[in-house]
Amino acid sequence: xxxxxxEVLSRYLGDLLDDVVEKFKYxxxxxxxxxxxxxxxxxxxxxxxxxxxxxxISRLExxxxxxxxxxxxxxxxxxxxxxxxxxxxxxVLTLR
Numbered sequence: 001x002x003x004x005x006x007e008v009l010s011r012y013l014g015d016l017l018d019d020v021v022e023k024f025k026y027x028x029x030x031x032x033x034x035x036x037x038x039x040x041x042x043x044x045x046x047x048x049x050x051x052x053x054x055x056x057i058s059r060l061e062x063x064x065x066x067x068x069x070x071x072x073x074x075x076x077x078x079x080x081x082x083x084x085x086x087x088x089x090x091x092v093l094t095l096r
Contacts, residue, residue: 001038001039001042001043004057005042005057005060006035006038008057008060008061008064009038009041009042009064010038012061012064012065012068013038013041013064013079014038016068016072016075016076016079017030017034017037017038017041017079017083018030019076020076020079020080020083021083024080024083026083026084026087027087028083028086028087036086037083037086040082040085040086040089041079041082041083041086044082044085049063
């Protein structure tokens with residue numbers, strides 16, 4: 001994920017990530033793990049929405065804007081799912 005993509009994701013998902021972590025009391029230190037979590041979510045969204053191909057920044061921004069505006073509740077559920085998967089992956093890696 002490059003700087004432009006990071007900025008776009010932060011703009012459209014940053015506050016929602018904070019809200020989801022707080023609302024569902026996930027064991028994530030947003031201050032420490034924000035970049036890693038955002039990278040994990042970025043990779044998952046690229047696989048799901050763009051079949052694993054990196055889209056132009058304008059297309060990514062358009063998709064995030066559209067989803068956030070039209071289907072915010074679904075986006076919150078999706079973020080919750082990805083946060084739980086991130087935590088599961090992190091837990092598995094610490095067990096090794």
